[in-house]
Amino acid sequence: MKKLxxxxxxxxxxxxxxxxxxxxxxxxxxxKCDFRIVSAENLTLAGVNIQNVNSLQDLSxxxxxxxxxxxAGSTFPLxxxxxxxxxxPNPSPAGLNxxxxxxxxxxxxxxxxxxxxxxxxxxxxxxxxxxxxxxxxLKKALQGKSLDAIANFAFNLAGVGSKPTRIMAKLxxxxxxxxxPVTYPGYITVKTEYSGIx
Numbered sequence: 208m209k210k211l212x213x214x215x216x217x218x219x220x221x222x223x224x225x226x227x228x229x230x231x232x233x234x235x236x237x238x239k240c241d242f243r244i245v246s247a248e249n250l251t252l253a254g255v256n257i258q259n260v261n262s263l264q265d266l267s268x269x270x271x272x273x274x275x276x277x278x279a280g281s282t283f284p285l286x287x288x289x290x291x292x293x294x295x296p297n298p299s300p301a302g303l304n305x306x307x308x309x310x311x312x313x314x315x316x317x318x319x320x321x322x323x324x325x326x327x328x329x330x331x332x333x334x335x336x337x338x339x340x341x342x343x344x345l346k347k348a349l350q351g352k353s354l355d356a357i358a359n360f361a362f363n364l365a366g367v368g369s370k371p372t373r374i375m376a377k378l379x380x381x382x383x384x385x386x387x388p389v390t391y392p393g394y395i396t397v398k399t400e401y402s403g404i405x
Contacts (some may be wrong), residue, residue: 233327234382234389236301240328241294242398244374245336250287252361253277279356283345285361289376291337291397295328302327303380304388308339311375313360317341317348339376371400 250258253274257266257329266274277283289310295301306322316340347359363372390396 224330228381230302230384231297233300233302234384236295236297236330236336237303237328237380237382238391239295240301241296242378242395242397243292243294244289244376244397245291245292247374248288248290250285252285253283265343274361278354278361281346283357283361285341285343285345287341289374290405291339291342291378291386292334293326293328293337294332294334295330296332297330299330300327302382304383305381306337307379307381307390308379309394310339310341310343311377313363313373314375315348317343352354373400374398400404 239362248258250256254277255266255270255274259265293301302325306324306326307319308316308322309319320339321337322337326335326337345357345361349360352360375396375398377396379391379394381388381390383389
């Protein structure tokens with residue numbers, strides 16, 4: 208954290224101007240924000256919407272057959288939206304211009320990427336939702352696992368299995384100060400458990 212504040216101080220000294228001072232303040236405020244996973248939405252597995260599935264009985268025979276056929280295929284696509292909430296306890300806004308992220312499900316690294324979009328988190332415990340659109344090939348992410356293990360993983364994620372799914376994300380925000388990107392030192396770790404995505 209000291210490195211972040213030292214870098215911000217240098218940028219203020221070398222790039223004067225009210226806008227830059229505001230950007231530096233937003234970057235400093237970001238370091239004090241809290242992040243959490245608030246929801247996961249629009250879950251589809253091999254093209255089948257399983258958002259509100261509570262048990263295998265909720266799925267038709269043809270739907271289960273389609274999913275199991277996909278498990279045996281070359282790809283097994285999982286897509287959903289993971290919504291993060293940023294909460295800002297500071298008396299002035301916090302901001303970010305880019306978010307590098309790594310997603311883990313049940314302690315397995317699934318995918319990673321960059322959300323190249325600016326967000327502002329309002330002051331005084333204000334909140335902003337940051338959505339990540341996720342597309343994961345479970346066959347690739349779970350390489351080396353048996354077909355049964357891959358199917359069980361998918362059904363647990365949907366809430367059909369016998370145990371809740373653990374979701375963890377590592378977030379690294381970046382904000383522009385003047386024309387210089389300032390990246391958060393290290394990663395912010397956010398985690399939760401779901402008994403099926405709703």
